[in-house]
Amino acid sequence: MALKVVVIGGGSSYTPEIIEGIIKRQHQFPVNEIALVDIEEGKEKLRIVSELAKRMIRHAGVPIELSHTIDRAEALQGADFVTVQIRVGGLKARALDEKIPLSHGLIGQETNGAGGMFKAFRTIPVMLDIARDIQKICPEAWLINFTNPAGIVTEALLKHGPHQKVVGVCNIPYNMKNSIAEIFGVDVNRVMIEFAGLNHFVFGKRVWIDGIDRTEETIEHLLNDHLGYSPSNIAALPWNRQFLRSLRMLPSPYHQYYYQHEDALAKDIEAYNNNGTRAETVMEVERQLFEKYKDAEIHEKPKELEGRGGAYYSESACSLMNSLYHHSMDIQTVNTLNKGSIPDLPDDAVIEVNSVITKSGPIPLTVGKLPAAICGPICLMKKFEQLVIEAAVTGDYNTTYSAMITNPLVSSDHKAQKVLDEMLEAHKRYLPQFFEEVCEHETK
Template sequence: MSLKVAIIGGGSSYTPEIIEGMINRYDSFPVTEIVLVDIEAGKEKLEIIGNLAKRMIEKAGKPIHLSWTLDRKKALTNADFVSTQIRVGGLKAREKDERIPLSHGFIGQETNGAGGIFKAFRTIPVLMDIAKDIQELCPNAWMINFTNPAGIVTEALMKHSAHKKVIGVCNIPYNMRHSVAEILNAEPNDVKIEFVGMNHFVFGQKVTVKGIDRTEEVLEKLRDSLDYSPANIVSLGWSKTFIESMKLLPNPYHEYYFHTKEVLAKDIKAYEEHGTRAEVVQKLEDSLFELYKDPELRDKPKELEKRGGAFYSDVACSLMDSIYNNKEDIQTVNTLNNGAIPDLPADAVIEVNSVITKDGPKPIAVGKLPSAVKGIILQMKNFEELVVQAATSGNYQDAYLAFVANPLLADEKQSKVILDEMLIAHQQYLPQFKDVIKTL
């Protein structure tokens, strides 16, 4: 029986991760065909990645047919799973997402604040078009979205695209679980964290190991020095008062919201010394692709772990494996709320533990939001809804409201200044705002 996976954004430096994940799971997820697809601008990188992936598969001795193409419709035809890992505008666009807000004294980050909003504005129309092709060419395929901001993008697709078999994934819950396991000297598979919230704004409210509640122990360690930050976020640590009052595990991205002044000062210093994170990543990507070119390289290089989104393969491939085999195991994904958190709308996308079945994720109810974070989670969800509305409407007022609603902006005059500057800076990737930009 054939099992086809199409990887959109196949020229990404992360692709060796997912290839490795499929090789490692071949016995339970016997993929027969993998097609990598990218756009013309990514042609050279696609060729490099394609050849490396082929060498990895040959070394593993797996009967997987791998090909690469610039023809998206050809890649999607009869696919069973479609992974999306795109960056509209590339790292140069990310650089603007970081530089422009920083130049005005606000945090510039690719999935938070103004940068995250504009990444969503650029990305949602493209993924809507991809979802349309999936619905036409492989309507039974599951779309596994890595593309950030994953929660916002997944919500846009679930609400506005014809294709509803969409699941968002992120490596932050994975990182948190593995770091907690290390702290507790436990096996990662034995650790369960009950998550509440949404992508990049999720909290852990209960930790168990083999069913035994060890939440208090983890919170105690967290007060000391527990660090589960990915490579792109330098941990600033959490105060004893914060942890004891919250009684929740924050995730690394919460630093932007609860350490705002400190993070901004650190980012401005880094920006002045060696450029933004995007500029650092561009150098890292260049070195990675030099490694990938080596005809003797037949494995995912260790250096890939320096990228902030490393280890996606374990998340994405485990998800595909569980859907394919109807495993009914529990994984943390971005999916429709459907009552799991009664404080939020049923059609809101949340990041939550779900039972993974052949029919997709079934979110596990976690009850009402903890009072300590209820207000800010409701605010953030409202902000996300405004971003989706603006990205799909192309309306200036919608975009402005999204800026004002974000806690990292929340300045009615500066929001307009930054919004206008970023609309002009990114105009080639914002077709929905074409008429608005003409008036600026």
């Protein structure tokens, strides 16, 4: 059976990652058609990425036909898998997500805190439109969501969208596994981590290598060797030794924003004062990447793409699609419905958890009740995520404010309202669901 994969956000600099992953698996995951889709503003980048992707396919000698278009409905015809990697408002909107909170002494980050909230607000309505198109045009297709904040967006799709064949993916669990493999000098496929929590707020409860529990050794390595596993978009801070001793679990790289809040904020403010926002840095990385992509002599993914922060995207997304297609029943870490895996959270909450991948979708493995040290923070973050989703769908100002003050990275009720109002105004173009509420609020 020949398969068609549609990549929405095809003009992204990440796209060569997924093209590489599909090419590598083509002998077992028989994709013969890829359609790259973007919007009018991304037309030129889409053309450049499409030409690079065609060179990659020709060089690999695989029978895949690749097309690109700005007509989403046309591209979705006959799709078996739809991957989505969009950024509503582009990197300019991300820069505001980072800059405005930082100007008030709050963490400015694209998927955490106030910045992550507003990325979700801009993204969720667009993703729901995409889901409606998929349900209408290719209802049997799997929607693989890589758009951040991945957990929040995936839950919004499953709760409010008509299309239920949705799975969220993130490269952070794979990054963590890969780093553990490097620590022990073994192949990554020999490493298994029991993950429990939420996207960008997940913990590694236990570590196995070749089926042998190596959790304590892993913690000792982290304690004594000052090792880390942060992606390139997060400058790692060393973990407090007592924190690791007490936790006895692996924190996510993103946990530094919560457990090392003051140091992370100081580091981000210093970086902003010296180099501008991370978004501005990424703009330069992207400019250089696209110059490389234009080179007709290049026929593989440039190594510089790893500096973009999306390393191992293809491993996460393509491994998932391959396993869904083959009913592999292997175990992967995905964002999916809880369904009782973590009793401390609602069954319809989306969690990041090890799951058995079947043709009918992921079956989450039972985690059990969360350890006391992480139960409170995870439950609080889930309440925050649910408020964000409600606000994104309804545009209600009070719900939006409640979401803001529920987030641990927003430390002041007064700052919360100032940042909220500034960001609503700054992103008004991309927030139609809030427009009437914003107008009403401004007249009071």
